[in-house]
Amino acid sequence: MGGGRSRWLALAIAFGCLVPVTEAATGAAEPVPAADVAAPAPGQAAPAPVAAETQAPTEDAVKETTGGARASASADARADSLAASSSAPAPAPAPAPAPAAPRTEVAAPAPAPAPVKVEQVAAPAPAPAATTSGAALSWAPPAGYANYPVTNVTATDTLTTVSGRGGDVLIKLPTDRAVGPITIADCRNAVIIGGSIRALPSAKVAGHDQRAIYVRNCTGTVHIEGVHIDGAVSGAQTDGIAANAPKAILQIQNVRVDGLRGMSTGN
Numbered sequence: 001m002g003g004g005r006s007r008w009l010a011l012a013i014a015f016g017c018l019v020p021v022t023e024a025a026t027g028a029a030e031p032v033p034a035a036d037v038a039a040p041a042p043g044q045a046a047p048a049p050v051a052a053e054t055q056a057p058t059e060d061a062v063k064e065t066t067g068g069a070r071a072s073a074s075a076d077a078r079a080d081s082l083a084a085s086s087s088a089p090a091p092a093p094a095p096a097p098a099p100a101a102p103r104t105e106v107a108a109p110a111p112a113p114a115p116v117k118v119e120q121v122a123a124p125a126p127a128p129a130a131t132t133s134g135a136a137l138s139w140a141p142p143a144g145y146a147n148y149p150v151t152n153v154t155a156t157d158t159l160t161t162v163s164g165r166g167g168d169v170l171i172k173l174p175t176d177r178a179v180g181p182i183t184i185a186d187c188r189n190a191v192i193i194g195g196s197i198r199a200l201p202s203a204k205v206a207g208h209d210q211r212a213i214y215v216r217n218c219t220g221t222v223h224i225e226g227v228h229i230d231g232a233v234s235g236a237q238t239d240g241i242a243a244n245a246p247k248a249i250l251q252i253q254n255v256r257v258d259g260l261r262g263m264s265t266g267n
Contacts, residue, residue, distance in 0.1 A: 139251040141223040145170060145191045153179050156198075159205045164190060164218070173197070178230060181205060181212050181238070189220035196228040203237035203263070210238040212257075218248040225253045232259025 148170035153160045158180050162171055164187025173179055173195025180200055184190050197212045204210060212229040215222050222245070229240050240257040243250055 137225065137253050139223070139253060141191050141193070141225070141251075142168070142189045142221045145189070145223070148189070148191065153182060153195075155180050157200065159183065159200075161185060162187075162190075164188060168220070173227070178228075181210060181214070183211075183214045183216065184218065184222065185216045187218045187220070187222070189222070190215075190218060191223045192225070192227060193223075194226045196230065198230045199233045199236040199238040199260075201233050201235035210236070211240075211242040212238055213241045215241075215243040215245050215248060215250060218245045221249045221251060223251045223253075224255060225251075227255050229255070229257040230259055231257070231261060237262045 145168070148168040150170045150172055151162045152172050152174075153162070154174060156177060156179050159182075160180060161183040162169060163185050166186060166188060168189040169184075169187050169191075171182070171184070171190060171192045173192065175194065178196035178198040181197065182192075184192075192213075199210060199212060202210060212231070213224065213227075222243075224241065231238050231240070238260060239262070240260055241252065241255075
């Protein structure tokens, strides 16, 4: 409905522009009034009739007519343009651009350190500490052994038998020389600490196989510590330590035995 009204309005404006042009063209075409002619006097010949002068339209009138037609066509085109612009829907506004997301700078991860090859070298095993009679040992002598009855062994070329007579005994060896084989018999507890024993130059002693230390028929703890047994004697065949005491506890610590020899016939 709004487009039709605009079109009629445009046509009315164009028509108003054409009215003066039409009036001008009409005025130019009106006939010029004839001049008064006096009636001929009687007896005079009537003048010849004057031909009516027809005036062709001037060049300005033609231009005005042509210009009016062009103005009418221009007005029609303008009316059509206004109607089209009025009826056409207004373009939708472009959507506003979305706000850009805030830029977050992320630091690049630091390069991982190159692996370092570590060569593991096993530490050398510590050398075993030498144990002496004064050092701490795995097994201690029986409590109160220092108060046991003492038996001193001094023989160097014969077998010595120490009898405990069913009780305790503390056996002491010389510190300046080696003694012959020892037999410990019929005791409860017996203790030997320190000294040296050397084998005799034979395979048998008193009809029995030679033993540097022989424990027999004891019932308690027999503690042998810090004794050196030397079997490197020409003609000697011997055991280092032997026992026939199933009820006894035999504790042997820090004992050195070397040079022992034997054969299939004995020892």
